Amino acid sequence: MTDGGRFDRLRLDGVTRRFGGSDALAGLDLTIERGEFITLLGPSGCGKSTALNCLAGLLPLTRGSIWRDETRLDTLPPEQRGFGMVFQNYALFPHMSVRKNIAFGLRMRRVARAEVRRRTEEAIRLVHLEAHADKLPGQLSGGQQQRVAIARAVVVEPSLVLMDEPLSNLDAKLRLEMRTEIRRLHQSLGLTTVYVTHDQEEALSMSDRLVVLRAGRVQQIGTPEQVHTRPANRHIADFMGFRNLLPVRVAEQAGDGVVVDGGGLRLTGSPVGGIGPGEPAVAAIRPEDVRIADQPGGGVEVTVEVVEYQGRELSAEVRTGDGVPLHLRTTRRLAPKDRIEIVLDPARLLVFPAEPDGAP
Amino acid sequence: MTPVAFRHRLAERGIDAQLLLLGPAAVFVAALFVYPFCYGIAVSLQPVEGGPFAAYQAFFRDAYQRDTIATTLRIALPAALLNVLASVPIAYRMRGRFRGKRVLTTVLVVPITLGTVLTAEGLLNFLGPTGWFNRVLLALGVVDAPVTLTHNYWGVFLSLVITGFPFAFLLVSSYLSGIDPSLEKAGAVLGAGWAQRFFRITLPLLAPGLATTFCLTFVLAFSVFPSAILVGDPSGTTRVISIAAYEAAYVRYDYAGGAAAAIIMGLVELVVIGVVLGLRSLLYTGSTAGGKG
Numbered sequence: 139m140t141d142g143g144r145f146d147r148l149r150l151d152g153v154t155r156r157f158g159g160s161d162a163l164a165g166l167d168l169t170i171e172r173g174e175f176i177t178l179l180g181p182s183g184c185g186k187s188t189a190l191n192c193l194a195g196l197l198p199l200t201r202g203s204i205w206r207d208e209t210r211l212d213t214l215p216p217e218q219r220g221f222g223m224v225f226q227n228y229a230l231f232p233h234m235s236v237r238k239n240i241a242f243g244l245r246m247r248r249v250a251r252a253e254v255r256r257r258t259e260e261a262i263r264l265v266h267l268e269a270h271a272d273k274l275p276g277q278l279s280g281g282q283q284q285r286v287a288i289a290r291a292v293v294v295e296p297s298l299v300l301m302d303e304p305l306s307n308l309d310a311k312l313r314l315e316m317r318t319e320i321r322r323l324h325q326s327l328g329l330t331t332v333y334v335t336h337d338q339e340e341a342l343s344m345s346d347r348l349v350v351l352r353a354g355r356v357q358q359i360g361t362p363e364q365v366h367t368r369p370a371n372r373h374i375a376d377f378m379g380f381r382n383l384l385p386v387r388v389a390e391q392a393g394d395g396v397v398v399d400g401g402g403l404r405l406t407g408s409p410v411g412g413i414g415p416g417e418p419a420v421a422a423i424r425p426e427d428v429r430i431a432d433q434p435g436g437g438v439e440v441t442v443e444v445v446e447y448q449g450r451e452l453s454a455e456v457r458t459g460d461g462v463p464l465h466l467r468t469t470r471r472l473a474p475k476d477r478i479e480i481v482l483d484p485a486r487l488l489v490f491p492a493e494p495d496g497a498p
Numbered sequence: 499m500t501p502v503a504f505r506h507r508l509a510e511r512g513i514d515a516q517l518l519l520l521g522p523a524a525v526f527v528a529a530l531f532v533y534p535f536c537y538g539i540a541v542s543l544q545p546v547e548g549g550p551f552a553a554y555q556a557f558f559r560d561a562y563q564r565d566t567i568a569t570t571l572r573i574a575l576p577a578a579l580l581n582v583l584a585s586v587p588i589a590y591r592m593r594g595r596f597r598g599k600r601v602l603t604t605v606l607v608v609p610i611t612l613g614t615v616l617t618a619e620g621l622l623n624f625l626g627p628t629g630w631f632n633r634v635l636l637a638l639g640v641v642d643a644p645v646t647l648t649h650n651y652w653g654v655f656l657s658l659v660i661t662g663f664p665f666a667f668l669l670v671s672s673y674l675s676g677i678d679p680s681l682e683k684a685g686a687v688l689g690a691g692w693a694q695r696f697f698r699i700t701l702p703l704l705a706p707g708l709a710t711t712f713c714l715t716f717v718l719a720f721s722v723f724p725s726a727i728l729v730g731d732p733s734g735t736t737r738v739i740s741i742a743a744y745e746a747a748y749v750r751y752d753y754a755g756g757a758a759a760a761i762i763m764g765l766v767e768l769v770v771i772g773v774v775l776g777l778r779s780l781l782y783t784g785s786t787a788g789g790k791g
Binding site (some may be wrong): 194195196215216217218219220221222223225227228229230231232233242243246247274276290294300 | 678680681683684685686687688689690691694698699702703782784785786787788
């Protein structure tokens with residue numbers, strides 16, 4: 139059994155897992171430093187849960203290797219890796235009390251009885267479940283079960299904590315609370331965490347680094363800010379909230395930027411990846427970066443079609459004269475059939491090379 | 499109160515037209531179980547001579563009759579226990595999906611379709627003094643004289659295992675498949691080896707199902723009749739209680755005695771089931787899921 143915490147880096151080297159004839163995960167290379175909070179992000183079926191299960195040892199690798207410093211891990215069974223894991227459905231032992239659930243990992247490690255008691259009580263306090271320690275999991279609410287699962291995973295002081303979409307079964311308010319709670323535990327206990335989610339907001343708010351996956355392949359590894367402001371390709375842009383994706387053609391280079399034409403619009407933006415004049419491209423911009431022009435004559439004339447009330451802001455779908463639909467967010471009151479002029483912020487408009495569909 | 503409101507109030511307590519769907523089952527149970535059972539009790543309480551309990555007194559006074567209870571228990575309890583215990587590792591290994599699962603399950607379950615008589619016939623041919631089994635043992639020099647496995651206790655025991663195991667296996671498999679597989683995964687990540695995972699996680703969740711399975715296979719084994727005669731020793735070591743009932747009713751034409759033996763048989767079964775279910779209630783019997791789905 140490995141002692142938790144004492145390692146410098148965890149290295150995934152070309153980790154590949156095939157199911158049937160296709161790669162669920164293809165050649166994942168990733169180095170995780172101690173103390174990092176890494177999120178594997180992607181739509182369902184992208185291979186993020188496969189990656190997590192490979193790390194935990196619950197799925198054998200088809201190719202590749204996993205190393206903790208100089209120790210090879212992928213040949214060890216899960217019980218010898220010394221990790222903690224929080225499952226999507228929590229996987230609490232239904233026949234054991236909260237206290238016994240949390241103590242389970244310590245008892246498996248043959249920790250002395252008094253030490254088991256001390257650390258279990260500490261973990262129960264950590265997740266504020268003192269009043270429920272003798273209840274069975276079935277008697278707890280979803281959020282409480284979630285906290286038991288987290289306590290059970292961290293009480294063994296694992297070298298790595300794996301979390302498989304742990305918040306997806308909670309309601310919106312609790313999800314926000316637990317998000318903060320998980321990040322707080324990560325920091326105060328000095329954990330190293332690999333977190334899997336399909337929720338980009340969750341990923342951005344919690345992580346030190348994001349690994350964006352699509353169809354089993356890594357699309358981008360970077361800080362939340364890098365992934366948020368400069369997605370590596372149009373698929374990530376789509377996933378990261380660039381709701382307006384317009385097929386365009388590059389007209390000319392303009393300094394650092396490019397000018398593109400499409401759907402009767404002429405737009406300026408910054409290119410991501412090499413694209414030259416005349417080539418097909420995709421222009422991407424978030425709804426919140428589409429502004430309503432201050433004075434007439436300044437922008438593109440559009441007609442409002444659908445308005446959704448979203449509290450402080452409105453979300454609207456508008457259509458240009460040439461029939462190109464665009465989404466925008468605004469604090470101004472709009473009504474369907476209003477005619478307005480909009481401006482697309484050139485600094486926030488990204489231009490990606492158009493790829494044939496299905497290419498990564 | 500309007501009739502509509504009244505109907506709503508009844509429906510809230512589960513009384514509505516759908517209740518009529520229970521009709522056929524109720525008729526069935528009444529005609530095929532309750533009536534014959536009460537009739538049996540009545541017959542057993544009307545012996546030709548003596549008071550109402552004379553047939554019971556006669557049963558317990560005569561060691562030849564009384565001992566059938568112990569004889570039957572000696573066969574049925576170990577057979578039921580073996581059926582349950584043998585199905586656990588096999589069903590455990592066969593969880594999840596793998597190639598050939600359907601074929602293997604079919605092979606394990608086929609004996610259910612064989613009648614007791616066919617099983618007995620096969621046992622006599624296979625395990626008899628000149629059967630393959632003994633011929634192989636003799637040829638290998640393991641034994642000097644054929645081993646006697648038919649027309650005694652072992653013949654009946656084996657026959658009960660062959661016909662009872664498929665039941666136990668099917669039941670245990672379905673109980674096992676109801677246990678959330680992520681629980682064992684969680685156990686593994688937390689450092690539990692396979693034995694700890696099995697004994698601390700799976701077995702406690704499976705135990706109530708094993709108790710139920712035991713009860714069902716026990717009842718099947720306790721009412722053994724054809725194989726006790728065909729591959730057993732019906733006048734000695736395998737003179738089970740159903741033989742006693744049969745002889746009383748159809749050899750001696752003592753209907754009260756036969757009915758009394760049958761009622762006693764039912765009571766013994768009830769006691770065993772009561773004990774097992776009593777023990778079962780001490781176990782954790784709640785959900786076997788690991789949390790929200």
